[in-house]
Amino acid sequence: MKKKLAPLVAIALAMVFAGDAALAADRMESRPVVGVIVGIDRAAHAITVVEQFTGSKIRLVIPRGQRVTIAPTVSFGSSVEFERLMIGLQYRGVTVQ
Secondary structure (H helix, E strand, O other): OHHHHHHHHHHHHHHHHHHHHHHHHHOOOEEEEEEEEEEEEOOOOEEEEEEOOOOOEEEEEOOOOOOEEEOOOOOOOOEEOHHHOOOOOEEEEEEEO
8 A cells, every 4th residue: 555655645745846836936026126227228118237236237127107216316306207217327126036
């Protein structure tokens, strides 16, 4: 009986762990990003940011109509429309990993 039960237990465990992996893939975690905007793709509604702490480049797609959070400047407040972004502004927002 134990010999017949072992393969069934192995299959059940494989299904459980595969389900957990699929759920983890569906869950997207977000993290804060602070860095300088080094590129703006107006057609794709995306920006490229060099992260302040790691130095890595991150491409972020900004949903249409959403304001972009930046470090406050004299000319702008703390958030602006995508169309008003300029290279060199400091981005302060969230990205999905």
